[in-house]
Amino acid sequence: MAAWTWRFEKADGAEVQPAVEPDEFTTQGDAESWIGEHWKALLEGGADQVRLFEDTTEIYGPMSLRVAEEA
Numbered sequence: 446m447a448a449w450t451w452r453f454e455k456a457d458g459a460e461v462q463p464a465v466e467p468d469e470f471t472t473q474g475d476a477e478s479w480i481g482e483h484w485k486a487l488l489e490g491g492a493d494q495v496r497l498f499e500d501t502t503e504i505y506g507p508m509s510l511r512v513a514e515e516a
Contacts, residue, residue, distance in 0.1 A: 447499050449476040453492040454507060464490020473497070473504070484510045 449470035453463045465483045470476035476497060480487075487495070488510040496506025 446471060449473055450498050451476065451480060452496040452498065452506070453487060454494050454496065455491070456493040458507070461491050463487055463492060473499070 449472065451463070451467055453461050455461055465486045467483075468475075468479060470479065480495060480497075492510060494507040494509050496508070497504045
């Protein structure tokens, strides 16, 4: 069974410890739902972006946790 995990990073790509410890995810949807619920706390805790992995394969990222500024 695949394991879905998040990597938490500063804007420069350096890994940081998350302010909220993630669950173990068995589906991509569960992992994405979790990040949707916790992104603000993660951002406030020092993470600027995340990457999603399925086992050791990067699925996407970096994905910013910052809201795009409106022009």
